[in-house]
Amino acid sequence: MLAMAAVMLSVATILITWSVMGGFLKTLIASGKTLVGDVAIVWPNVGFAYYEDLIERLEADELIDSASPTIETFGLIELPDGRIELISIKGVEVSSYSDVTGFADTMWWKPIDEPTSKDHEGEDIRLDPQYRQMFEGMQANGLSMTRENLKTGHIEAAGVLGIEVTGLNDRRVWGGYYPWSPNRALPNGGTERLDVFMPRDGSVGLTILALDSSGRPIDPVTRTIPIANEFQSGLYEVDQGTIFVPLDVIQRMLRLDEASKVEMVRDDENPFEIQVDPVTGEIGPKMKEVVGVDPARVTTVLVRGVDGAELEAVRTRVREIYSEFADAHRGLVPDAINMQHQIKTWEDLNRTMISAVKKETGLVLFIFGIVSFTTVFLVLAIFWSMATEKTKDIGVLRALGASTPGIAWLWIRYGASIGIVGSVTGTVIGYWVVLNINAIHDWMGRTFGLVIWDPRQYYFVEIPSQVDLSKAVIVFVVGILTCVLGAAIPAVHSARMDPVKALRFE
């Protein structure tokens, strides 16, 4: 029983650890890809122009499915409760962005067409038929990044906010959200109820530092952005600190939109050149003249390869296309050589985080593996003790004609049986724990105040809860082998025991 319990616990522990950490990594990778696409062409801060041409060239290639222009920057967000926080701002062209990424699927406030048992159990508000129309409207708003102004009736450009940003959505145990209205403390000592549902009537203030074409900061720009919907990528860091706004809005705020190019055109020999105002007829010093158009810019173009295309092949193709594009706009866009290292796959963009989690997974597994390996010694000690206790019985069996291998095989079989039973129960327990890990974690939090999985530290709002069959099989087999290995030495010892001494053993 002891040996079986040891194997059971080891198998369950390893399975839970491997599943959670593996799931953690899998979710991280999936989430990392969700809002990035396959390949990103990045030229931060000032961005690059003629991106429509680049996108056209990219989408003409048979290896590339779609491409989308985006702007990524940081700013300050003023939340409905008056807090001001740092936020990552992504300016996107919503239709093309949805083609390249899984953005549309991350929209939270929408009707659930295929509810899961978890949604039913949690009585998700989005399943309520009376709100269906409202959620349909919110979904449409999110996908068009617009919202009707309830006072004026005008349709305005709107943003999509991370579901965890405002703190106005109460995350439930089953993983869903309910809007709630907390009280806000006022400077005069009173409180005010924040009766705001962001996709209905909420808005935020965004302040960003605009840059000129050379990358130097100009004046900060502040704008109120209505919220069309909220998104949940599953990556806490993103959900808690990101807002999507329409590309044209952010371009204007950052002064990356198309503008007239003005320059002072002077006669070099006459620094006191004057000009006559054609309207008023007044004479004054010569002013700047419009000399052309400064095209709109973006900081990033996201690219999605066709289904089945290899990531590296897509990146190589994007580099080639960018080279052609840079040649066509020589001197007006970053040259191809400088851009080579700025064309990154989604794996490159998340490499630091993915690599850290991979190493952490390996380390945790290694440590738990070592701990579980002690099971071998535990089984060995238990079997050794049993073999000693059964010395006389071994002598009897030898007297009855049992062979040396027969006795050894008896112990090995016994070890294997314990291993099988221990591994089966351990796998079942491990499987059950992994499937219910979020509920167990929540129960532990409620009962003992023990919160092991804080989403602020582990990126994700939920603990990954999927068991990989191949991992379960490996853990199961290793569990049996552990027991067999632990039984092997006592088995050999028993088998080699002198039957006469065994019979005389007291």
Added chain:
Amino acid sequence: MERMVQEREAGATVRSEPILSVRNVHKTYNLGRVKVPVLHGVDLDVAQGEWVTILGASGSGKSTLLHLIGGLDRPDKHTNEPASMRFCNRELTRESKRSLDRYRADDVGFVFQFYHLLPELSVLENVTVGGMIKHGRLGYRTRCKEIVDRASGLLDRFGLSHRLRHRPAELSGGERQRVAIARALINEPNLLLADEPTGNLDLRTGESILDAIIEHRRDAGLTLVMVTHDERIAAKSDRVIQLVDGRVEEA
């Protein structure tokens, strides 16, 4: 086989060829640095169907001789004249470990003073385990019914048919010894080696155990080598030998 032995049966003395012939058997045990010689050249012949009783003082090597005959141990090799232990024309001293295992499984039945039943197994399982060892797991499966029937028959004959599912701990000393005898007989051995089978039982129970062995021996023509301290039991046997200073003396 040149040597002939005398057999006493129903008052008549007949000569027959020995089933077991032991010559010049020495055995010394090493207790740490101390060597303890136990047998000093034992010679013994046992005829087919004969009942030989070995008497001797405690520590005279009776059990050691029984273990050597049963192939559980091997005689010393250091003497100039090598030891010989022949059983049915097989030289046991030259047999491999594996062959000795088979010899014990096929030809020998052991009965011990302290029964040595396996406590986790039922009465029936304690008896059938011998069949399982002889035939292996696969062979046992094919002969399962036959072996179980034989075990049940033996236990029935020894008055234990109502105890088949009981554990040894639930039995009296006499019942346990009967189970041990049934186990020794399950494979229909030629040679039964009994090491003080009544030594741990009261007089009356010991008598009943002895009667069971005698009856089976008579029916099956079994050869019996028994170690005992009890001279009354020895008196019932065909021949009594005494071990004195590690050598055999005919009593």
